[in-house]
Amino acid sequence: MSFEPDQYDPTVSQPSQMSETTTGRKKAGPIEWAGLAVLALPTALLGLDVTLLYLALPALAEDLRPSSTQALWIMDAYGFMIAGFLITMGTLGDRIGRRRLLMIGATAFGAASILAAFSPTTNTLIAARVALGVAGATLMPSTLALISNMFLQPSQRALAIGIWATMFALGMAVGPFVGGILLSHFWWGSAFLIAIPVVVIVLVAGPLLLPEYRAPVSGRFDLPSVALSLAAILPVVYFVKESAKTGLTLIPILALVTGLACGAIFVKRQRTLSNPLLDVRLFGNGTFSAALGILLFGLVGVGGAMLLVTQYLQLVLELPPVIAGMWMGPPAFMMIVAGIGAPLLARRIRPAFVMAGSLAFSAVGYLLLAMLPWIPGLAPVTTGYALVYLGLGTIAALGTDLVVGAAPPEKAGSASAMSETVQELGIALGVALFGSLTTVVYRDAVFGRISKDLPQDVFAAFADSLGAASTITTPVARGLIIDAKASFVSGMSASAMVAAIGVAMLSVLCAWALGRATE
Incomplete structure (x- = not known):
């Protein structure tokens, strides 16, 4: 990959703080690293926006009084739109300019955040969440594709993508803590307004620090x-x-x-098509396809762990959301260590083997989570989750770098979008698969522990989930909640054991398939 004069907008001056290396590829300088800091902000914001709303939902529901269907749309519309529009927006950035799309997306994200914060009705809030999802879909591939333009040396690019990858998880990890502070002092809409300072910084600093890039031949955009x-x-x-x-x-x-x-x-x-929305020929590259597969299946386990560990901290250990968010800090720190350390380690050891080793550590983490029925408490759950995040940080950094690096420069936006799409899908699959498995085991266990002669509303709540059981405050229910917690932990243990086996197999497959592809 290299900068070509005809690939750039001639009206835009390119960063000057770059020096030639002995490999012929330009080394990023202070301007590029400062630009990375700008790109990290919207990435962290997108992660923050995922978890902030979980805390705001009770206060929001009390104010707007949405129906159960409307509440689901408030939660899900954002993720639906991001997943649906990533490929379109990644390719659009390649054609109209990646920095330009970032500026447009940031402006739209800020406007939609203000609309969400001051929504007078439920339908207005749903529309704002849809707009936030579409705008968010412009930010992720734009930031990642711009990194591929700014950091041409493979070692620097890997480190930059590692830093970028950690920012999303960091935003998700601090979301409950930041949300708790905001909601203790302000109304529920304040959770959305946190986007405004980030948008202002991106709009002011972006044109100064970020290069513009367009594909040299764009063609017609195929609607x-x-x-x-x-x-x-x-x-x-x-x-x-x-x-x-x-x-x-x-x-x-x-x-x-x-x-x-x-x-x-x-x-x-x-x-x-001569100029397709997604160039499917990219999948003919072994490195591209293998790295995408590792990202997809690696994120399945992470999605399940995110769901179950959060529920364990709040429903089993009964920690307040802010305290639970604080205990998510150590695992998030492990992801930061992996996201920055893995690219440095990959300079000495082949990336496939670094990723395989980190996935092996993740398998150990899932085993620790599977041991919670016998070794309960904060120490095993945070240690196990930290090892899961260690693997996540490594595959997110190195896997994404391999995907982007395998694509030609004019397809970096499209490749970035594919990377983000499979990660979004992997997390969604993890929540669905492991959430369902945990529920099946929970119900089987709880039916063996509680009597069917209970009042109908109490029995229905306990048969539904631990979350539903926790809302029943009658004396009878309080006496049975310990059984419900034990049933949930049994389900979580079964899911974690399945994840441990699957990730261990993925570790071996990563070393073999990705190792062959990158030879």
């Missing part, structure tokens, strides 16, 4: 491909989320079939 990509991704994401709540019912299955059919048509169309 039917955009529609097909949405029709492929959104039904699949809906299937994953809905099947986790209702099981394999008819509507989620029809959504999956529809999504897969549209996906097949989308791929067929891309093969016939």
